[in-house]
Amino acid sequence: MKILVTGTAGFIGSHVAQRLLARGDEVVGIDNLNDYYDVALKKARLARLLDDSRYAHVAADLADRDAMExxxxxxxxxxxxxLAAQAGVRYAAENPHVYVSSNVTGFLHVLEGCRHHGVEHLVYASTSSVYGANRAMPFSEHRAAEHPLTLYAASKKANEMMAHSYAHLYGLPCTGLRFFTVYGPWGRPDMALFLFTRAILAGEPIKVFNHGRHKRSFTYIDDIVEGLMRALDHVPAKDADWDALRPDPASSGVAPYRLYNIGNEEMVELLRYIEVLETCLGRKAQMQMLPLQAGDVPDTEADVSDLIAQVGYRPQVTVEEGVARFVDWYREYYRV
Structure with a gap:
């Protein structure tokens, strides 16, 4: 198939594009190479795709309507x-407008492109951050998520609602994936594993929020990509009419629409995550203990039973394996 992937210079997008090419698909990649973080890293990710004759790159911003059309x-x-989006839960305090431009206006342009050109299936990135103030764990797609705590989370919740409206009005099959703390080689420099590794190797202290007591469903990149690929090949269908409608946040009945959590079912405490990293680096971290940051939630735990039931998704990589692979990549890429 010919598949358009947005954000192919990004962490998850570059891995997804590689996997699609490996199985024989044609990939059209879109990325604007913005400077939210190291552009050299983005170019290095992209370079791994450009030599493949089945990859075509479009340098464009999702918010540019004419370019997307x-x-x-x-x-x-x-x-x-x-997968293209303005990420990060804290950057919104500095630059809130870019979240609406990229994540809301940009997503509208993706939906419009799909609508007018007969796209068979749209899979889009959401986030576990949409659960916000919800404290019922594990987080389930079947429970309401109406209280996001950050603008980033609010923008992704908006994506979910926009996708449902297009699925209903135009019959566009849409699948949203709520990612849970993705990590691994070629990761984002603004995320904890990257920041901790850089600081520990430089002999600098690391900032440990919530005194390291919060827990996350840390999910290795290969497990995320595997689940996404399976979801891409599993096109949702409308399965009810108005008379049979039973409202459910995860599905619709009146539209070809589904939401799935995608993550590791096992929660790992941040202090344990740091301990694993210390072992892999062969160095101890100097930890600056700090309170929970505004917008952060104490814990995230993924209920992925729906994705398991529908596509056979099963995360395979433990935190010990995944962090070791990241450290190996980091040392090679940065020559440290």
Missing amino acids: AAFARHRPQRVVN
Whole structure:
């Protein structure tokens, strides 16, 4: 198939594009290479794709309506994976407008491209952050998530609602994936594992929020990609009418629409995560203990039973294995 992937210079997007190419698909990648973090790292990710003749790159911003319309009209993808977004829960305090521009306006342009060019299936990135103030764990897609604590989370919740409206109005099959703390080689420099590794190797202290007591469903990148690929190949269908409608946040009945958690079912405490990293690096961390940051939640735990039931998703990589692989990549890439 020909598949359009947005954010192919990004962490998850570059891995997904590689996997699609490896199985024989054509990939049209879109990325604007913004400077939210190290552009050299983004270019290095992209370089791994550009040598493949089945990869075509479009340098564009999702918020550029004309560029997006042109990309869809020229390439006419059969399916779309939308991973481009302004990420990060704290950056919104400095630059809130970019979240709406990229994550809301940009997503509208993706939906419009899918609508007008007969796309068979749209898979898009959401986030576990949408659960916000919800304290019922494990987090389930079948419970309401109406109280996001950050603008980033609010923008991704908006994506979920926008996708449902297009699924209902235009019959566009849409699948949203709520990612849980993704890590691994070629990761984002603004995330904890990257920040901790850099600081420990430099002999600098690391900031440990909530005194390291919060827990996360840390999920290795290969497990995320495997689940995404399976979801991409599993196109949702409308399965009810108005008379049979039973409202459920995870599905619709009146629209070809589904939401799934995608993550590791095992929660790991941050202090344990740091301990594993120390072992892999062969160095102890100097920890600066701090309170929980505004916008952060104490714990995240993924209920992935729906994704298991529908596509056979099963995370395989333990934190010990995944952190070791990241450290090996980091040492090689940065020559340290």
